[in-house]
Amino acid sequence: MNNNGFASYFQLSNVDWPKMWLATWETVWMTLVSIIVVAILGALLGLLLFETSNSKSAGARALNWIVAAFVNIFRSIPFIILIVLLLPATQAVMGTIIGPKAALPSLIISAAPFYARLVEIAFHEIDHGVVEAAQSMGATKGQIIFKVLLPESMPALVSGITVTAISLIGYTAMAGAIGAGGLGNLAYLDGFQASNNAVTLVATVIIVLVVFVCQFAGDIVVKRIDKR
Incomplete structure (x- = not known):
């Protein structure tokens, strides 16, 4: 494809920029809110898995089995299917199944178990002699x-939350395909369905830039707190 053909295929003049910036903010908002809740919930679940993993108490072993089952089940369900499964719960909790707010339950429930496993692994990698x-x-x-546990494992925890945040950005794009808003929704409705390739291109570029910024910020934080 020559330059003229490329320009005609991706006509940036067809992009509704105010709508694009609104969609960008929706994607960033969904990611930020989700990652805050995921960091807290995932840390708690990971701590429970770690503390009960080698316990001799029957109650602790039962708790470990329950938490592990929850983590394994929800880590195994593909995100797009999880959204559909959670639609009734989302309607009951959020009062809607459309828009950025409606995506939060699915985003949190899908990412928290994943981060919980990363937290558990980070705790297990701590030198037992320190404990x-x-x-x-x-x-x-x-x-x-x-x-002891949190300070010693902090670099791994930050790396884990960075990886989780990047996954969440991808999840927001998938959630957009069923009306959750954000860049995924804009790329699907105003881009793909409207045969407006410029919208799809710009939305994709912005998502990639958000991922790069997230990874860059996470790497900087890890380097500053890693004392090894």
């Missing part, structure tokens, strides 16, 4: 969690 030293000095369970 034993803290225990020998009389540290409580809470002190071990907040002064």
